[in-house]
Amino acid sequence: MKTLYISDLDGTLLDRKARLTKRSEKIIKGLINEGMLFSVATARSISSIDILSRLEMNVPCVQLNGVLIYDFQKRKYIDCEPVDDAAAKDIIKILRYFGRMSFVYKLDSDSKINVEFEHLANNVEIEFFNLRKNDYKSFRRVEKVTTDRDDRVIYFTMVDEYQRLLPIYEEIKKLPLAEAVLYKDNYSNMYFLEIFGSNATKANGVAKIKKIVGADCVVAFGDNLNDIDMLKTADVGIAVGNCAETVKKYADKIIGNSYEDGVAEYLLSEYSRTSASGGMT
Numbered sequence: 001m002k003t004l005y006i007s008d009l010d011g012t013l014l015d016r017k018a019r020l021t022k023r024s025e026k027i028i029k030g031l032i033n034e035g036m037l038f039s040v041a042t043a044r045s046i047s048s049i050d051i052l053s054r055l056e057m058n059v060p061c062v063q064l065n066g067v068l069i070y071d072f073q074k075r076k077y078i079d080c081e082p083v084d085d086a087a088a089k090d091i092i093k094i095l096r097y098f099g100r101m102s103f104v105y106k107l108d109s110d111s112k113i114n115v116e117f118e119h120l121a122n123n124v125e126i127e128f129f130n131l132r133k134n135d136y137k138s139f140r141r142v143e144k145v146t147t148d149r150d151d152r153v154i155y156f157t158m159v160d161e162y163q164r165l166l167p168i169y170e171e172i173k174k175l176p177l178a179e180a181v182l183y184k185d186n187y188s189n190m191y192f193l194e195i196f197g198s199n200a201t202k203a204n205g206v207a208k209i210k211k212i213v214g215a216d217c218v219v220a221f222g223d224n225l226n227d228i229d230m231l232k233t234a235d236v237g238i239a240v241g242n243c244a245e246t247v248k249k250y251a252d253k254i255i256g257n258s259y260e261d262g263v264a265e266y267l268l269s270e271y272s273r274t275s276a277s278g279g280m281t
Helices: 022-034 050-057 087-099 123-132 162-172 202-213 225-233 263-276
Strands: 003-007 037-040 059-064 068-071 074-082 104-108 113-117 140-141 152-160 178-184 193-197 217-222 234-239 254-255
Touching: 003 202, 003 263, 022 037, 022 050, 022 263, 037 059, 059 202, 068 202, 087 152, 087 162, 087 178, 087 234, 104 123, 123 152, 152 162, 162 178, 162 193, 162 217, 178 225, 202 217, 202 225, 217 225, 234 263, 254 263
Parallel strands: 003 037, 003 217, 113 140, 217 234, 234 254
Antiparallel strands: 059 068, 068 074, 104 113, 104 152, 152 193, 178 193
């Protein structure tokens, strides 16, 4: 049986400082070299997951919570679920009503990500921008975000206090062709609100990769609310010990903490065991 192992990054595979530890790197890289099918499903884009280059991954990964599928070997996006144009216009109207037009991700005809924003609302968003402003083909402040360019709108994200984001989230959830997740940031007391097309989920992205690699089953690892759909649809859904309390009820297993190499240690024991027994490989 051919198994795809796929993990969330922040709060799951990475430690408290958003780093892949040397221990996890050594274990996972070694298992990949042995033939394990391993990838990630993350809210990040390729520009902010360069830490994975050391793993020499040969399986495509899910980015922006299912919006994009990136092929490491071809070094390009091989699948995209953009926001429906009418839905994008409705989302922009809602965000403008609430005075929030932070980061709007667009994909141009050359498959490059351009990120636009009208203003930044707090220090966490400013830090988010400063950490990423040199990573993208274009990361620009604009007077007014529109959908009139050739670039396809693929994703919206913002960071703020829960009570400030909740009414926006509730309005977005009323739109039939849009989806949203609201969850706590792993590195601050703020919350992320992420908005994307209704077909763009981690679960759908993982299903695409499963088909690409010809896997028979999926073992998925997560910690936060945006991982729930992936854990529910995986053959085995696994939460790390430091996961959000709500996530636990959707997990088949609870393992060690992310900052104690929980995923890597599980893979080391489980992959070795199943390979030896002729089971999941």
